[in-house]
Amino acid sequence: MARTPMALLSAADQERARGLRLMKGIALGALIALAVVFVIAFSLQGRFPWLAYVRAAAEGGMVGALADWFAVTALFRRPLGLPIPHTAIIPTRKNEIGRTLGEFVETNFLSGDVIRARLSATPIAARLGEWLRTPEHAERVASEAATIIANVLEALSDEDVQDVITDLAREHLIVPEWGPPLGGWLERLVATGAHHQAVDLAADSIGTWLESNRDAFAGLLSRRLPSWVPSMVHNLIDEAAYHEAVKFTAAVRADPEHRARLAIDTYLERLADNLQHDPETIGRFEDAKTTVFDSPRVRELAADAWTTAKNGLVTALHDEDSGLRRRGAAALAEIGDRLVTDETVQRRVDGWVTDAAVFLVERYRHDIASVITDTVERWDAAETSEKIELMVGRDLQYIRLNGTIVGSLAGLLIFTVAHAIFGA
CATH class of the missing domain: 1.20.120 (Four Helix Bundle (Hemerythrin (Met), subunit A))
Structure with missing residues (x-):
């Protein structure tokens, strides 16, 4: 040999x-x-x-x-x-030895009971927390994670990501009908009176704007009058329009049962019912939705948003002094400190790790052991x-x-x- x-x-x-x-x-x-x-x-x-x-x-x-x-x-x-x-x-007998060794490892080491007993006796969370709350270690983990994430983002094709986003948007936003669910939500909103606060806010905003923009009514109506009407009449008409608007807004703000409020309630109730049961209303709403989402401008905005977010994230991940990296390291150190001091979290994490390890071992024990067999056979x-x-x-x-x-x-x-x- x-x-x-x-x-x-x-x-x-x-x-x-x-x-x-x-x-x-x-x-x-x-x-x-x-x-x-x-x-x-x-x-x-x-x-x-x-x-x-x-x-x-x-x-x-x-x-x-x-x-x-x-x-x-x-x-x-x-x-x-x-x-x-x-x-x-x-x-x-090389192959037979490899199979026997693989079976030995699978039977005696890759057992759920053996793994659970070993991990249950090990304070995994406490040890991880003790290591992780050291600033140097937290920074190291944050640095490695940032490098991995940045490399993944840079490896992604912008066109592929945009296609995925488009497919997901079409599957979950465009294809499903929005009308009936939105009508049901609006019906519940009106029934509980939750929209009244929005009406109050709108009335208050209009009243505040009217108080600060009286000049905006100058010529609002009078410019439509014939030229032979005296200018004094023009001013009176504009002043009357302004005062009527102020008076109307104040009445809406003061009276919870004002006819304008009731009209809004009636309109919203009718709209909610139509969105749920009127095919014509549902069809118009769905057509409008599809038109918006299929607009080239919307697609361009989505692509620009993804590109901007990706470039900004990659830049922040590569920059050791970026706020993202610092906050990530600080968060990891805080997690490590909590793993050391909080026994409830320790038990929870230890249980998660143990259950996950037992699940993986019991499900893939033969595949893991076959690595030994296959390696020896090769x-x-x-x-x-x-x-x-x-x-x-x-x-x-x-x-x-x-x-x-x-x-x-x-x-x-x-x-x-x-x-x-x-x-x-």
Whole structure:
């Protein structure tokens, strides 16, 4: 199996590779050392009988080292390249390992009960609030949010947005009939007398205007008289018109039952009824509405309003000293402070976060776990084996060392017991 060049590995993987090579060297050195000891002891045990114990320990150590070398190597590749059954386990069973790992994570970690228990024991809102009420953190969040929003706004096509606004306006404003709902609203308004205040305001405004604009009546009627009528008559007619207007307005203001008020009530009642039940009135109203909304000028105003609002918002979002950015950071800091001090808000936010997390996990747990399965399936078999070996291979080399030590002790113990029982 070809190894990935060191230069192509990440810094962490390079460090793991160096540690793995070191431990492999130590394990191999222990095996070679035992082999040397075995040869020496085996050749001299006739002259020095006590070397038989050393030979037995070295022999057992070599057996243990070779057995564990075979076991560790068989996980990642075929020992000595031989097609021995049940070797190269990770490369040959990569997909099955990925599925098993995904199922393990899904069953034991992506469980609603596990997530709820873990989050319920964590003061999420309090920790978030403690972090957020620090001015630097609030400014950072506000800055990141402003950047994201500004980028989204700049990426939007003005024409697309205008088309969406037009479609929404047509769907929710133009297509539905306004007449009957507006007539019903006007009927309730008249029935409760809520419009009387508007009439009072109009009468007061007209009275105030008349008091301040007496000159506006000069020639209002007299200019329509024949030229042979004396100018004195002109003045009398204009003065009479002014005083009648003032008197009429004052009467309307003073008398809640004035005939003008009653006429307004009657007109509004009739209009409310017609808007609800008269097809001709409803049709004229709907035609007028459609004409207004379909007017090119209205479309231009809507487009200009969107462009102006967008440009102003983007400018404010990019400006670190803008009032919008400052108010956003201040609002975030205030939210953080409340999350720390208000236990009711803490419980509410913790509950929202927990419920949302449990919902997402329970609904998408299989999709989340499938990321592991799909990722492992896409890996090359050799690459997968190398990745896993880099992660755990160094620790597995300790198994070889332990096997060497345990084998030596076992060989020595077995030889000693056998020698004690059966003799030389």
